[in-house]
Amino acid sequence: MIETIELTKTYRSVRAVDGLSFTARPGRVTGFLGLNGSGKTTTLRMLLGLSRPTSGAALINGKPYAELSTPLRQVGAVLEQGISHPGQSGRAHLIGQAMLAGASRARVDQLLDAVGLADAGHRRTGDYSLGMRQRLAVATALLGEPQVLVLDEPANGLDPEGIAWLRWLLRGHADAGGTVLISSHLLAELAQLIDDVVIVANGQVRRATPLTELAGADGVRLRVRGRDPVRLWRAFEDAGGKVTADEQTPTLEVAGLTAEEAGEAAFHAGVPLYELSTDAPSLEQIFLELAAA
Numbered sequence: 001m002i003e004t005i006e007l008t009k010t011y012r013s014v015r016a017v018d019g020l021s022f023t024a025r026p027g028r029v030t031g032f033l034g035l036n037g038s039g040k041t042t043t044l045r046m047l048l049g050l051s052r053p054t055s056g057a058a059l060i061n062g063k064p065y066a067e068l069s070t071p072l073r074q075v076g077a078v079l080e081q082g083i084s085h086p087g088q089s090g091r092a093h094l095i096g097q098a099m100l101a102g103a104s105r106a107r108v109d110q111l112l113d114a115v116g117l118a119d120a121g122h123r124r125t126g127d128y129s130l131g132m133r134q135r136l137a138v139a140t141a142l143l144g145e146p147q148v149l150v151l152d153e154p155a156n157g158l159d160p161e162g163i164a165w166l167r168w169l170l171r172g173h174a175d176a177g178g179t180v181l182i183s184s185h186l187l188a189e190l191a192q193l194i195d196d197v198v199i200v201a202n203g204q205v206r207r208a209t210p211l212t213e214l215a216g217a218d219g220v221r222l223r224v225r226g227r228d229p230v231r232l233w234r235a236f237e238d239a240g241g242k243v244t245a246d247e248q249t250p251t252l253e254v255a256g257l258t259a260e261e262a263g264e265a266a267f268h269a270g271v272p273l274y275e276l277s278t279d280a281p282s283l284e285q286i287f288l289e290l291a292a293a
């Protein structure tokens, strides 16, 4: 479980994180989304004890990172910066980290296999591609078999196959009861993966909701064309809809009514309809609207 409570971080005049409160729950993959500079990395760094909050709290399983008794066994992290020495092999890097996390060599080999680096384990990490470095970072995060995973832009540098692999891995972790928090500035990249979404802008939460409820009924617009647009307009407004017109065509756009309600209203007004369709905004559109400061 991950929780931030009124979390705030200021750098001189910049409020990088501004009273941020959200929860990422076990069994769920939570997407932490915002445009560049919205405060995601700063928040994750505070969760991982790499930066101290100006005020508020960032908690892993109910405690600040610094108070966790066995942090590497409770939380695994993939951060943007490289973590390994370029001259070291991937396997040597993992063995060094395994000692800190109290993990065995058998676990190192098992993880190299699980992240698709079994054949590249002996190669210098300096020669790894960005995607391979991301895979190594994921293996490092998993060493201590932590319940909580925090990943900052992990899809960076991964090809479609790598993204599919990451999705499979994180889904499995959450389905086994783990908590996964994953940041990105692209909703499209995560839409197939996440259960819940927390959208931030200017260091504040704009929306925290299950992904399936992000669009909500308010987001759906109807496109309606009929014989008498003026009477239709009035009928829809009388039924509680909010109507706008497309200037180029006699088509009305209606918010706040279902297709059934609009059809009934047109019928009662005695206006034949030529077209009635629903126009749901894409998740990306909604995200961009919410994320724009």
Ligand SMILES: Nc1ncnc2c1ncn2[C@@H]1O[C@H](COP(=O)(O)OP(=O)(O)OP(=O)(O)O)[C@@H](O)[C@H]1O
Pocket (backbone or CB within 6 Å): 011, 014, 015, 016, 034, 035, 036, 037, 038, 039, 040, 041, 042, 043, 184, 185
């Ligand atoms: N060490 C620092 N000193 C001063 N300002 C900082 C520092 N770290 C972050 N900031 C500022 O805080 C704000 C939030 O930055 P942060 O890196 O958390 O955003 P982000 O959402 O992770 O962005 P991105 O998607 O580009 O990684 C930005 O305005 C940034 O310039």
